[in-house]
Amino acid sequence: MTLEQLRPQISTIISEHTATVDERLLSICEVLESNVPYYNWVGFYFRNGDKEELKLGPYVGAPTDHTIIPFGKGICGQVAVSNQNFVVPDVSAQDNYIACSMTVKAEIVVPIFVNGENIGQIDIDSNTPDPFSEEDERFLEFVCTQVASLL
Known part of the structure; x- marks a missing residue:
């Protein structure tokens, strides 16, 4: 399934008003992880x-010890400060990378904005070297815009 084909599924999950916000966020994680072969860990901070x-x-995805991340630390912490997407084709080349698993080769983090304020982000780890394209960025920006409508 292509990223474009996943857009309607994301919109459907967002509009499921009988589910809690956390249930809908988890459903988004499950859809992304199960339909995009190189999305090996999908989560929200x-x-x-x-x-x-x-x-x-x-x-x-695999359990993580990183339940709290200070602003500025790791890729997620840097996005919290920069308000910019961060695509890491090779995590081993990043000085400020927080290793979650030895199998992770690449990471993409896209911020979520509500009323112009960065309130969180979607974080995706991949066990595939350099898998993320501009298409992933645009798709994840769409996901984050959809998620912002819930918050």
């Missing part, structure tokens, strides 16, 4: 109240 840190939200 959100600003932890007024603290300068991110807190792990719903995710699919």
Whole structure:
């Protein structure tokens, strides 16, 4: 299934008003992880109240010890500060990378904005070297815009 073909599924999940926000976020993670072969860990991080840190939200993939990430630390922490997408084709080449698993080769993080404020992000790890394209970025921006409508 192509990324474009997944867009209607994401919109359908967002509009399932009988499910909680966390249930819908988890469903998005499950759809992405199961339909995109190189999306091996898919999760959401959100600003932890007024603290300068991110807190792990719903995710699919291997368990992680990184449930709290300070702003500026790792790829996710850098996106919390920069407000920019961050595509890492090779995590071993990044000085500020927080290793979640030895199998992870690449990562993409796209921020979620509500009323112009960066309130969180989608984080995707891949066990495939350099798999992410501009198409992934545009698709994940769409996902984040959809998610923002829930929050």
